[in-house]
Amino acid sequence: xSLLNDLIxxxxxxxxxxxxxxxxxxxxxxxxLRSKARTLxxxxxxxxxxxxxxxxxxxxxxxxxDDSEVILYPQAIFKDPFRRGNNILVMCDAYTxxxxxxxxxxxxxxxxxxxxxxxxxxxxxxxxxxxYTLLQKDVKWxxxxxxxxxxxxxxxxxxxxxxxxxxxxDIVDSHYKACVYAGINISGINGEVMPGQxxxxxxxxxxxxxxxxxxxxxxxxxxxxxxxxxxxxxxxKPIQGDWNGAGAHxxxxxxxxxxxxxxxxxxxxxxxxxxxxKQHIAAYGEGNERRLTGRHETADINTxxxxxANRGASIRVGRDTEKAGKGYFEDRRPASNMDPYVVTSMIxxxxxLWKP
Amino acid sequence: xSLLSDLIxxxxxxxxxxxxxxxxxxxxxxxxLRSKARVCxxxxxxxxxxxxxxxxxxxxxxxxxxxxxDDSEVILYPQAVFKDPFRRGNNILVMCDAYTxxxxxxxxxxxxxxxxxxxxxxxxxxxxxxxxxxxYTLLQKDVHWxxxxxxxxxxxxxxxxxxxxxxxxxxxxDIVDSHYKACLYAGINISGINGEVMPGQxxxxxxxxxxxxxxxxxxxxxxxxxxxxxxxxxxxxxxxKPIPGDWNGAGAHxxxxxxxxxxxxxxxxxxxxxxxxxxxxKGHIAAYGEGNERRLTGRHETADINTxxxxxANRGASIRVGRDTEKAGKGYFEDRRPASNMDPYVVTSMIxxxxxLWKP
Numbered sequence: 088x089s090l091l092n093d094l095i096x097x098x099x100x101x102x103x104x105x106x107x108x109x110x111x112x113x114x115x116x117x118x119x120l121r122s123k124a125r126t127l128x129x130x131x132x133x134x135x136x137x138x139x140x141x142x143x144x145x146x147x148x149x150x151x152x153d154d155s156e157v158i159l160y161p162q163a164i165f166k167d168p169f170r171r172g173n174n175i176l177v178m179c180d181a182y183t184x185x186x187x188x189x190x191x192x193x194x195x196x197x198x199x200x201x202x203x204x205x206x207x208x209x210x211x212x213x214x215x216x217x218x219y220t221l222l223q224k225d226v227k228w229x230x231x232x233x234x235x236x237x238x239x240x241x242x243x244x245x246x247x248x249x250x251x252x253x254x255x256x257d258i259v260d261s262h263y264k265a266c267v268y269a270g271i272n273i274s275g276i277n278g279e280v281m282p283g284q285x286x287x288x289x290x291x292x293x294x295x296x297x298x299x300x301x302x303x304x305x306x307x308x309x310x311x312x313x314x315x316x317x318x319x320x321x322x323x324k325p326i327q328g329d330w331n332g333a334g335a336h337x338x339x340x341x342x343x344x345x346x347x348x349x350x351x352x353x354x355x356x357x358x359x360x361x362x363x364x365k366q367h368i369a370a371y372g373e374g375n376e377r378r379l380t381g382r383h384e385t386a387d388i389n390t391x392x393x394x395x396a397n398r399g400a401s402i403r404v405g406r407d408t409e410k411a412g413k414g415y416f417e418d419r420r421p422a423s424n425m426d427p428y429v430v431t432s433m434i435x436x437x438x439x440l441w442k443p
Numbered sequence: 444x445s446l447l448s449d450l451i452x453x454x455x456x457x458x459x460x461x462x463x464x465x466x467x468x469x470x471x472x473x474x475x476l477r478s479k480a481r482v483c484x485x486x487x488x489x490x491x492x493x494x495x496x497x498x499x500x501x502x503x504x505x506x507x508x509x510x511x512x513d514d515s516e517v518i519l520y521p522q523a524v525f526k527d528p529f530r531r532g533n534n535i536l537v538m539c540d541a542y543t544x545x546x547x548x549x550x551x552x553x554x555x556x557x558x559x560x561x562x563x564x565x566x567x568x569x570x571x572x573x574x575x576x577x578x579y580t581l582l583q584k585d586v587h588w589x590x591x592x593x594x595x596x597x598x599x600x601x602x603x604x605x606x607x608x609x610x611x612x613x614x615x616x617d618i619v620d621s622h623y624k625a626c627l628y629a630g631i632n633i634s635g636i637n638g639e640v641m642p643g644q645x646x647x648x649x650x651x652x653x654x655x656x657x658x659x660x661x662x663x664x665x666x667x668x669x670x671x672x673x674x675x676x677x678x679x680x681x682x683x684k685p686i687p688g689d690w691n692g693a694g695a696h697x698x699x700x701x702x703x704x705x706x707x708x709x710x711x712x713x714x715x716x717x718x719x720x721x722x723x724x725k726g727h728i729a730a731y732g733e734g735n736e737r738r739l740t741g742r743h744e745t746a747d748i749n750t751x752x753x754x755x756a757n758r759g760a761s762i763r764v765g766r767d768t769e770k771a772g773k774g775y776f777e778d779r780r781p782a783s784n785m786d787p788y789v790v791t792s793m794i795x796x797x798x799x800l801w802k803p
Contacts (some may be wrong), residue, residue: 089448090674094528094621101629102526114606121606123637124623141766145744145758146605146640152744156756156766170620184756184766224610225593309608318611 100172101440104129107174108139109167110159111306114182115148117191118321118424130173137177149181149189156407157189158182163299165194169310176269176306178299197432201294203440211435212289212345212415213297214274217304218423220325221255221283222318229326230254230317231357240329244282248287258315262287262308269307271300278413280384281331290338294435298428307324323422324377332378333423334387339434340415349413356438357393357402357416363437364391364401370429372422379420386419456532460484462491463534465527466500466519467666468541469754471508471702473551474681474784476666490533494521497537509541509579511551514786517549518542523659528625529670536629536666538659542738546625546693554658557792561654563800571795572705572775573657574634574650574698578783579668580685581615582678589686590614590677601691604642614643618675622647629667631660640691640744654795658788683782684737692745693737699794700775709773716798717753717776723797724751730789732782739780746779754769 099105106129111122123142131137138378144150144157159179166320167174180194182205188195221230231254232238243252259276266273266287274288287308289300305321312319324332343352360367368375368388381387386401393416395409408414421430455461457533467478481500484489491497504510504517519539548555560566581590591614592598603612619636626633626647634648647668649660665681666757672679684692703712720727727746728735741747746761753762753776755769761780768774781790 089445090451090529091621091671092615092623093448093452094671095617097528097621097624097628097700099624105627107623119603120608120609123606123635125635126627126633143758148602152759153754153756153757170624171685184770304541306608313608313613313616316610319609330670331780422573 110177118301134161165269168268178303193426193428197428198295200432200436209341212291212340213431216288216336218286218333220320231283238282241280245280246278259285271304297401297431321424323374331383335421335423335425337418361391372425375422466537468539497521525629528628553786553788557788558655560792560796569701572651572700573791576648576696578646578693580680591643598642601640605640619645657791661787681784683734691743695781695783695785697778721751732785735782
């Protein structure tokens with residue numbers, strides 16, 4: 088198929104000023120990513136300079152057939168690692184023609200929280216650890232697992248190397264470089280405890296950018312698994328039994344926490360999170376009850392607890408932070424299928440704005 | 444096959460003044476594309492853009508159902524030139540239409556009549572713009588079953604596939620993406636692409652193009668697509684309802700505007716135009732593609748074939764006016780009736796004729 092590759096890899100900058108912009112949005116389930124492309128007359132770096140667009144909301148469960156137009160507002164631009172050149176990916180959110188965010192648009196409310204005058208000076212930073220599982224295409228069984236059976240028990244796979252311990256690294260490595268190319272602040276990757284499961288981290292990102300970057304990183308990952316012929320799963324507990332689930336641990340700090348004496352601010356914030364445990368859990372991803380069992384490096388879903396270096400707690404504070412008296416903490420509760428707009432803004436809202 | 448690729452990708456510009464021109468025409472069925480190549484001697488400028496500078500040619504019409512065996516020559520008149528994305532360099536694709544040796548358009552030559560309509564002074568003044576949304580289905584080669592579908596079975600129901608991403612939701616993207624770049628390279632005004640509601644079905648849009656060039660560009664875009672599916676070993680289908688049942692059909696929605704519609708007060712011109720189209724509904728439907736009755740059922744985002752209706756943002760109507768147009772009081776409208784296998788020369792010129800020239 089090298090002739091096809093020649094065409095896919097055509098560098099259009101030599102023949103035209105035009106660029107291709109891939110507009111990305113979240114569909115009606117809140118987890119299904121959708122995208123389509125359009126030609127623009129020249130390179131664009133500022134999302135405010137991109138045209139609004141629209142799509143058929145009746146095909147994504149977001150509008151009725153007789154009033155089907157949903158409007159896309161461009162919010163963030165990244166370089167397109169697939170088309171390269173001056174071509175771009177555009178993360179969008181969705182509005183009615185009247186200008187109101189549609190019900191599944193979680194970014195709108197998050198953006199409001201992040202522009203609140205009390206949140207802005209605290210400069211909330213996020214580092215999100217996105218775990219995911221790769222599945223063989225037609226059987227939907229994890230990559231590397233024998234069809235109709237199981238691999239050896241967990242132990243050798245975490246950060247493992249070798250054909251019998253690591254499955255799908257080409258997807259993970261191409262994703263890493265593609266995200267760096269795109270301008271996403273991807274900070275690392277590692278093989279996870281369950282074979283066929285991986286993790287990448289995005290951050291530190293400030294405020295609303297954390298959500299934008301994580302969603303586009305997810306999009307790039309699904310495009311790559313599409314090329315590889317492998318199915319991507321964000322299910323929080325893909326395999327029942329003695330197999331780890333998949334989370335999206337969210338590391339968080341504010342300016343006050345990062346400054347001297349920050350450790351006290353951190354403790355206060357954690358207390359507030361404890362008082363709103365049930366509400367956060369409800370927004371931390373569907374199916375999380377199958378994952379947060381108290382085993383497999385999780386805390387039970389009904390219990391709120393925190394501890395230094397404790398991976399069995401809801402919230403973990405690193406030893407560095409304890410030692411320095413300032414830093415950040417890790418909310419280990421969010422599931423891999425959480426919406427980062429919801430989780431990041433809710434943590435900011437509870438810890439900065441909410442009064443118990 | 445890298446040695447073969449090396450040869451296919453030879454850059455001849457260093458070795459010779461000659462270029463290769465691929466002459467493209469439409470065969471006897473009205474949907475079968477044909478082409479053959481010839482060498483042309485070109486001095487300066489190296490890249491030919493003017494079709495009148497190219498020689499007329501001829502082909503064996505008896506092999507394409509367009510002439511009898513004992514009088515088989517059909518003459519090709521070059522009409523539009525594009526850069527060749529396959530041969531690259533200074534090589535070109537040439538869209539042609541077909542004439543008898545005496546100079547008359549052969550019966551299957553729909554471009555001739557369209558060109559007459561588009562050069563009518565009333566039509567020229569209105570500068571008709573077209574944006575055509577070409578849908579198509581990719582089929583696995585030997586079984587003629589859609590790409591990504593299990594042989595002997597069906598994928599999960601429609602829902603996840605429209606603009607979808609992922610190995611279980613999107614089938615054939617490499618074809619679609621290479622087609623996008625190839626068309627841009629060629630100089631076709633391709634404005635976008637998206638995955639469609641039925642898995643294995645895709646759409647690209649060409650436009651806005653003025654008058655006769657809409658047809659030229661869409662035909663060459665179809666040609667480039669069929670060349671690419673040929674490379675990929677996948678079969679291209681323009682059937683308007685490739686799979687019966689609860690699966691969307693394939694259309695070629697045609698967006699249209701005239702100068703009057705694009706100017707202030709245009710919404711009234713649009714409404715008048717839509718009324719005229721309603722009065723000629725049957726005439727248009729007859730020319731909007733074979734087999735369209737299998738697609739225009741009133742379900743799957745279509746209007747029933749016997750009903751003419753229009754509405755703002757209504758995908759179940761024959762004609763849809765966008766919310767932007769309604770809001771601005773001017774703009775364009777979308778005729779959703781044409782099938783994927785329509786002839787753009789026929790459809791574009793008929794819409795212009797009905798809305799600009801025809802008096803009820």
